[in-house]
Amino acid sequence: MPPRRPARLTVLSGPSGVGKSTLVARLRGQRPDVWLSVSATTRPPRPGEADGVDYFFVDHAEFAGLVERGELLEYAEFAGNFYGTPRAAVLEHLADGVPVVLEIDLQGARQVRAALPDAQLVFVAPPSWDALVARLVGRGTEPEDVIERRLRTARIELAAEAEFDATVVNASVEEAALALVALMGLSGSDGTTGRAPVTDHDLAAQPGAVRPGAVPPA
Numbered sequence: 374m375p376p377r378r379p380a381r382l383t384v385l386s387g388p389s390g391v392g393k394s395t396l397v398a399r400l401r402g403q404r405p406d407v408w409l410s411v412s413a414t415t416r417p418p419r420p421g422e423a424d425g426v427d428y429f430f431v432d433h434a435e436f437a438g439l440v441e442r443g444e445l446l447e448y449a450e451f452a453g454n455f456y457g458t459p460r461a462a463v464l465e466h467l468a469d470g471v472p473v474v475l476e477i478d479l480q481g482a483r484q485v486r487a488a489l490p491d492a493q494l495v496f497v498a499p500p501s502w503d504a505l506v507a508r509l510v511g512r513g514t515e516p517e518d519v520i521e522r523r524l525r526t527a528r529i530e531l532a533a534e535a536e537f538d539a540t541v542v543n544a545s546v547e548e549a550a551l552a553l554v555a556l557m558g559l560s561g562s563d564g565t566t567g568r569a570p571v572t573d574h575d576l577a578a579q580p581g582a583v584r585p586g587a588v589p590p591a
């Protein structure tokens with residue numbers, strides 16, 4: 374049997390609250406063959422989150438050990454907690470021909486670009502700044518000071534959109550997931566093909582990717 378062709382890595386990034394997790398869940402509903410990397414974090418679990426499923430929940434000493442042993446492909450501090458991508462599982466899945474998705478912050482996306490230049494970086498944008506604020510406040514999972522911190526970071530992250538290969542606007546999760554399937558060059562579960570423009574932000578033809586600006590008020 375010929376060796377499998379290595380698959381491509383897709384990095385999803387975008388401001389906290391933009392709905393990346395929901396988008397990835399929908400993507401995996403459409404394409405169960407896509408593997409989502411499970412990150413390690415020092416953040417405490419939210420209600421309903423399970424260790425080894427949503428994250429590997431570790432303490433600071435364990436996280437430092439992962440860094441020291443070079444076991445993370447990238448890592449970053451985000452809003453007071455550390456997050457990192459275990460390297461081995463990502464590389465193994467790619468080598469086996471399994472498309473891999475990372476859902477990580479901007480700092481991590483930049484590190485992946487440096488380490489694996491063939492990775493496709495996709496920016497997930499909110500339909501508007503107000504929509505992002507409403508989502509972050511409305512989900513009720515963080516205290517006010519944490520929300521403010523995440524909104525400050527969101528302004529920085531939104532300003533970095535041009536560094537990405539493509540943008541998907543998360544207005545309708547269904548359409549955004551379809552746009553993502555197309556960007557990844559996969560077929561949808563309905564058999565639609567997935568050739569898509571991947572080199573720039575000219576994505577007007579992609580469902581879910583038509584974007585008015587998401588620039589926050591100054």
Ligand code: 5GP
Nearest residue numbers: 389412448449451456457458476477478481
């Ligand atoms: P949350 O605490 O809301 O689950 O995640 C906070 C932020 O950390 C999100 O932007 C999420 O994408 C990012 N994040 C999750 N896992 C990783 C990771 O392994 N590395 C990096 N750099 N960021 C991550």
